[in-house]
Amino acid sequence: MAAPKFLPGVAGARTLDAADELAALRREFELPREQGRTLIYLCGHSLGLMPRAARRTVSAELDRWAMLGVDGHFPDARPPRGRPRPLREPHGGWLDYHTQFTGPLAELVGAYRDEVVAMNTLTVNLHLMLATFFRPTKERYKILIERDAFSSDRYAIESQLRWHGLDPQTALLELSSRPGSFELDREHYEALLAEEGERIALVLLPGVQYLSGERLDLAAYAASARRYGCVVGFDLAHAIGNVPLTLHDAGADFAVWCSYKYLNAGPGAVGGCFVHRRHGAAAELPRLAGWWGHDRARRFLMEPNFVPLLGAEGWQVSNPPILSLAPLAASLALFAAAGMKRLRRKSLHLTRYLEWQLVRELTGRVRFLTPADPQRRGCHVAVQFDPAPRNPRAFAARLRAAGLVADWRRPNVLRLAPVPLYNRYRDVYAAVQAVRHTLDA
Numbered sequence: 001m002a003a004p005k006f007l008p009g010v011a012g013a014r015t016l017d018a019a020d021e022l023a024a025l026r027r028e029f030e031l032p033r034e035q036g037r038t039l040i041y042l043c044g045h046s047l048g049l050m051p052r053a054a055r056r057t058v059s060a061e062l063d064r065w066a067m068l069g070v071d072g073h074f075p076d077a078r079p080p081r082g083r084p085r086p087l088r089e090p091h092g093g094w095l096d097y098h099t100q101f102t103g104p105l106a107e108l109v110g111a112y113r114d115e116v117v118a119m120n121t122l123t124v125n126l127h128l129m130l131a132t133f134f135r136p137t138k139e140r141y142k143i144l145i146e147r148d149a150f151s152s153d154r155y156a157i158e159s160q161l162r163w164h165g166l167d168p169q170t171a172l173l174e175l176s177s178r179p180g181s182f183e184l185d186r187e188h189y190e191a192l193l194a195e196e197g198e199r200i201a202l203v204l205l206p207g208v209q210y211l212s213g214e215r216l217d218l219a220a221y222a223a224s225a226r227r228y229g230c231v232v233g234f235d236l237a238h239a240i241g242n243v244p245l246t247l248h249d250a251g252a253d254f255a256v257w258c259s260y261k262y263l264n265a266g267p268g269a270v271g272g273c274f275v276h277r278r279h280g281a282a283a284e285l286p287r288l289a290g291w292w293g294h295d296r297a298r299r300f301l302m303e304p305n306f307v308p309l310l311g312a313e314g315w316q317v318s319n320p321p322i323l324s325l326a327p328l329a330a331s332l333a334l335f336a337a338a339g340m341k342r343l344r345r346k347s348l349h350l351t352r353y354l355e356w357q358l359v360r361e362l363t364g365r366v367r368f369l370t371p372a373d374p375q376r377r378g379c380h381v382a383v384q385f386d387p388a389p390r391n392p393r394a395f396a397a398r399l400r401a402a403g404l405v406a407d408w409r410r411p412n413v414l415r416l417a418p419v420p421l422y423n424r425y426r427d428v429y430a431a432v433q434a435v436r437h438t439l440d441a
């Protein structure tokens with residue numbers, strides 16, 4: 001892809017905003033403010049902004065609860081007699097509320113509808129998936145993760161190993177980064193598989209690495225692992241809603257994600273899970289079951305025998321938290337309106353602009369942790385400063401005082417995520433100016 005030409009200064013940013021076909025979407029979000037000014041929010045990789053429509057989708061469910069009580073579980077085809085209709089739109093009832101997300105989520109992760117389900121939170125889903133897919137034997141009992149895996153993934157994996165009576169010292173393999181780089185080392189990966197493949201039960205890798213922002217070629221990583229008979233799972237926390245995904249074709253066995261980052265569904269929002277079709281009909285697969293994964297038509301018969309629903313839905317455990325799901329409806333409607341293709345196109349350009357601004361304004365003072373190839377990254381760019389800020393805590397406080405909300409990781413990593421749904425080129429321009437002034441201060 002030819003490098004785009006950008007114009008310097010705020011005028012250059014304004015020109016880009018004027019040409020942005022998705023610019024109007026910003027008005028669909030609440031923008032954090034402080035002391036009368038709108039903050040420069042480049043932190044969507046941590047917590048996405050609130051879609052304005054989320055108030056409506058949540059309060060619609062509160063109204064429904066207030067007016068219908070337990071009847072709210074059932075479709076509006078049976079309106080309660082003598083009570084005003086609480087909703088502006090027909091409602092399918094809470095029993096199947098989560099199924100409205102299946103189609104949009106399947107599209108975002110590149111899956112069939114029966115392969116995805118909105119449920120729980122990321123680490124809980126990871127444990128549920130490991131309960132099914134990590135079945136260590138005497139010969140095959142190891143798990144391979146990246147050395148710098150997100151802490152919760154590591155805790156989950158280590159606890160699963162111990163749960164099975166295994167010692168992480170011997171049963172956990174770690175994929176390192178390329179020497180002198182933050183990018184995962186594909187050669188090391190292939191070497192680990194060649195050496196240990198027959199003993200590796202499961203590989204867990206990220207879709208986009210949470211710190212460096214590297215986007216992995218999931219199909220290639222999965223194909224290598226599957227050649228050795230390993231189960232492959234992906235953590236899509238930083239990938240879903242950020243980069244295009246083709247989980248089914250990539251051949252992943254399972255994947256898990258959260259919805260509070262690029263999916264803008266709010267703090268602690270309900271996450272999701274992918275289970276490849278080749279497992280979806282395997283009723284005999286061991287799992288940690290609950291009644292919401294049971295045959296829907298027989299769920300209330302309270303029979304002793306568990307009969308799992310086909311597909312990813314069969315891994316549900318509890319009835320879903322409707323109030324934590326409701327904001328997802330507001331956000332996914334915006335994804336549907338914008339389309340992932342257009343979002344990705346803007347994202348590639350916006351992140352290139354961020355990189356260009358950083359190089360231009362901070363030549364020689366900034367080192368990129370994120371791959372330079374736009375196809376190998378998503379929205380976020382991670383940098384280190386040279387020299388490192390002498391007082392990291394004070395540096396973070398000054399950045400914040402300058403109105404920038406980004407993610408500062410001590411001792412010396414700044415993650416900046418321009419999100420195509422709501423960020424402008426002007427935000428990127430202002431963010432880099434804030435960083436430069438803070439470094440110069």
Ligand SMILES: Cc1ncc(COP(=O)(O)O)c(C=O)c1O
Pocket residue numbers: 121122123124150152153206210235237238258271
């Ligand atoms: C890469 C990654 N994995 C796992 C998690 C943990 O998610 P949760 O707290 O929803 O389980 C996070 C949270 O930010 C994350 O970034």
